[in-house]
Amino acid sequence: MLLHAVSAPDNMDQIGKYEVKRTLGAGATSTVYLCHDPFANRDVAVKVVHEERLKGGGAAARLYKKLLVTEASLAGKLQHPHVVQIYDAVVAPKMSYIVMEYVPGGTLEPFCDKDKLLPINDIVEIAFKCTRALGFANKMGITHRDIKPANILLAGSTDIKVSDFGAALMASSDQTQVSGVGSPAYMSPQQIKEHPLDHQTDIYSLGVVMYQLLTGALPFNASNNFSMIYQITSVEPPPPSSLRDGIPSSVDRIVKRAMEKELQLRYQTWEEFSLDLVEAFQTAQRGGQQVAESEKFNTLREMPFFSEFSDAELWEVLRISQWENLSAGTTIIEDGTQGDFFCILASGEVKVTKKKKLLNILRSGECFGEMAYLSQNGKGRTADVSSMSHARIIKIRARDLERASDTCRHRFDRAFMAILAERLTLANTRLTAM
Secondary structure, rough: OOOOOEEEEEEEEEEEOOEEEEEEEEEOOEEEEEEEEEEOOOEEEEEOOOHHHHOOOOHHHHHHHHHHHHHHHOOOOOOOOOOOOOEEEEOOOOOEEEEOOOOOOOOOHHHHHOOOOOOOHHHHHHHHHHHHHHHHHHHHHHHHOOOOOHHHHEEEOOOOEEEEOOOOOOOOOOOOOOOOOHHHHHHHHHHHHHOOOOOOHHHHHHHHHEEEEEOOOOOOOOOOHHHHHHHHHHOOOHHHHOOOOOOOOHHHHHHHHHOOOOOOOOOHHHHHHHHHHHHHHHOOOOOOOOOOOOHHHHHHHHHHHOOOOOOHHHHHHHHHHHEEEOOOEEEEOOOOOOEOOOOOOOEEEEEEEEEEEEEEEOOOOEEOOOOOHHOOOOHHHHOOOEEHHHHHHEEEEEEHHHHOOOOHHHHHHHHHHHHHHHHHHHHHHHHHOO
């Protein structure tokens, strides 16, 4: 989906119920318009398929119809913060179109230019979010099959959304695999050879995207498709670090493993790919104490407190939380003061005291101060909480949690209930033992 802005044609001011504002881009098979949905009161991107592409009974028309129906069938199904949402779809004789979430930042294509390369850590962060989005799609039985910079939209500095699932394979479908879809430069050897495909073909393609974002060059430079096919199936590309200074060996290894020609050598799961990206980020040289979103996400995912949260809900948690690094002896909560936040301990230890008497020691994964959210009665804190060592806390203000989705708040409520039940059981056990 191209996203360069041009004026909308004079004769196109309405697409169904959607009011056309301007044309975002046009390609060989479709035109994408920025529209306004008056019912939902939001801007949307509407992709209108060129009518002539769907006419006739030839192979090309059948292919375009299949791609359109595939994408349309995903309306409302791929609910993930790093996937472009499909809101609506119309497949009709006079006009066929897909209504999608509007992402104003454009695609990753400009950042494949050697003069516009992103920082290495940002690329690792973007790749991590792609692995989470595509891993989610894989769990839904969906293989994208056309991962490339043009199909990854930038919603923020490192915030992305994967788009264009028209070429996707559905595990639940009884339709045969259609060949001839995808972009040759990003195709896996298995896709080139028209072998049966699964998520590992997307893993390979994302490896190619990483390579290009890191270096400003494709791993294989070919003057025609035949040469490209030969190189993809038979030639090992040079490591990214040979084309750009500062790329860590860990990132070289990740790209190499993602692009392995043999399936048994390639990443077997999206989870493996994700974890290696997080580790690469953690070991990279960084200034200050900034924590990457990928590291934060993995920290949350490993905590028992968040075990029932979906990926989408964890990304919500990241957006409403503040992460703080504390030195030993830092007071976090003071007895008798007012407070509108609760905390979850990401690392280190904190102690809970009352008039200097030790009540409890909390460790990684435990929460404290949650009564400020649960009681909502304005009462002051009833104990002191301070760090015993270097600690990292996740602070969430009650007012920010109130703005989260109903499902996210429900997850917090259930987690708090489990903690309160556990503490009540422990207190009863202690009373019984007295």
